[in-house]
Amino acid sequence: MRVHGGLRRRTGRGHGDDVLIRDVEVEGRGRVDVRVEHGRIAAIGPRLPGAADVDGRGGALLPGLHDHHIHLMALAAEAASVRVGPEEVSGPDALATVLRGGAPGEWVRAVGYHESVAGRLDRRSLDALAPDRPVRVQHRSGAMWFLNSAALRAAGLESADGRLWREDERLRPLLPSVRLDLAGVGRRAARLGVIGFSNADPRPADGLARTLSVLPQRLVVMGVDPPVKLLLDDLALPTPAELAAMVSRLRPRPVAVHCVTRVQLLVTLLALEDAGPLEGDRIEHGSVIPAEALPRLRRLGVVVVTQPHFPVERGRAYATEVHPDDRPHLYRCRSLSAAGVPVAAGTDAPYGTHDPWAVMRAAVAREDGEGIPPGAALRLFQGDPHRPDRPRRTTVGSPADLCLLHVPLRAALDVLSADVVRAAYVAGRPITD
Numbered sequence: 001m002r003v004h005g006g007l008r009r010r011t012g013r014g015h016g017d018d019v020l021i022r023d024v025e026v027e028g029r030g031r032v033d034v035r036v037e038h039g040r041i042a043a044i045g046p047r048l049p050g051a052a053d054v055d056g057r058g059g060a061l062l063p064g065l066h067d068h069h070i071h072l073m074a075l076a077a078e079a080a081s082v083r084v085g086p087e088e089v090s091g092p093d094a095l096a097t098v099l100r101g102g103a104p105g106e107w108v109r110a111v112g113y114h115e116s117v118a119g120r121l122d123r124r125s126l127d128a129l130a131p132d133r134p135v136r137v138q139h140r141s142g143a144m145w146f147l148n149s150a151a152l153r154a155a156g157l158e159s160a161d162g163r164l165w166r167e168d169e170r171l172r173p174l175l176p177s178v179r180l181d182l183a184g185v186g187r188r189a190a191r192l193g194v195i196g197f198s199n200a201d202p203r204p205a206d207g208l209a210r211t212l213s214v215l216p217q218r219l220v221v222m223g224v225d226p227p228v229k230l231l232l233d234d235l236a237l238p239t240p241a242e243l244a245a246m247v248s249r250l251r252p253r254p255v256a257v258h259c260v261t262r263v264q265l266l267v268t269l270l271a272l273e274d275a276g277p278l279e280g281d282r283i284e285h286g287s288v289i290p291a292e293a294l295p296r297l298r299r300l301g302v303v304v305v306t307q308p309h310f311p312v313e314r315g316r317a318y319a320t321e322v323h324p325d326d327r328p329h330l331y332r333c334r335s336l337s338a339a340g341v342p343v344a345a346g347t348d349a350p351y352g353t354h355d356p357w358a359v360m361r362a363a364v365a366r367e368d369g370e371g372i373p374p375g376a377a378l379r380l381f382q383g384d385p386h387r388p389d390r391p392r393r394t395t396v397g398s399p400a401d402l403c404l405l406h407v408p409l410r411a412a413l414d415v416l417s418a419d420v421v422r423a424a425y426v427a428g429r430p431i432t433d
């Protein structure tokens, strides 16, 4: 049983099945039944009449998780790729072994690379590692591809050093297409209780929304649906006035501005102060937020969609790569909430873990003063897709986009693990197998 189409196609109409879920915990109330009709919660109460479709056995029934920042096509392509990050590969010899693992002459697609594995990659260093097949390696940031000579030749590309930064649009038609496992992405996420995604590619390919509509989850495709994603580069940064003009031209659509450096954030703050903020505006990543920016963010009311797990996942690299001045301001979480700045989270998979529960655990475990309580960590993924800081609720009339746990909420918060997820529902239909 599958629900086709995401949020965009289904807004305003529900086509879910009618379901009666017995004996669940809802918003702190135990032992209640929940009836779903036409994709929405129709009744909540003890001993509702009718035959039970599901025995909840006392587990919590929660708003399902929405991943507010993810790159679904890149995640689906991972199945056809080898991972060459510091967690998987150590040193040039190990990297060479992995890159030579396939049949000679066949393309190798490697992802997750970081310089700590084998230094700075380019055409020449890749030729030394794997001379006899076309090899492309993606940097962990997702912004850079490295190609060896065979790959450049096969793609008909002119690039002296084989380093292609932010060239995905140009590369797409030149590189062999990759087998995408979107069904696998949807299934795996459903098992984690994920009922929705916000796809954050800056320039969505033609037809992307249609391609992604095979996923059983709700879907926001930035650039097709609001908000419009704006990518900033330090090397070609607009002035605040230019960015403000760009934002004004895009109105009445909200914007999601990619801010991974201090200067990108400052330009964005000035631009939004100039253009005026709009409901639904967001800062993506907020990787470096100096303390003096907090009151300005609060006044603007823009939501920071952060990755609280990055300082945990990437701690060792950040300790050497990030400028000491920036280190106290990385991926703020607790201090954003404390300052009244709306906050939510996305995994940024495949550039981070795809498991929101792992993100929650990291958000709790932060040792830099940015750790948050488990309940707050869960809420980072329970916001409205278009207003990620605004919590969805399990109340009569709400869409039945739900996550059923094996255990009551308290027990789930103790472990924050996907093991507690029993089922996920979109518009009342189970999307878990």
Ligand SMILES: [Zn+2]
Pocket: 069, 070, 071, 200, 348
């Ligand atoms: Zn991203």
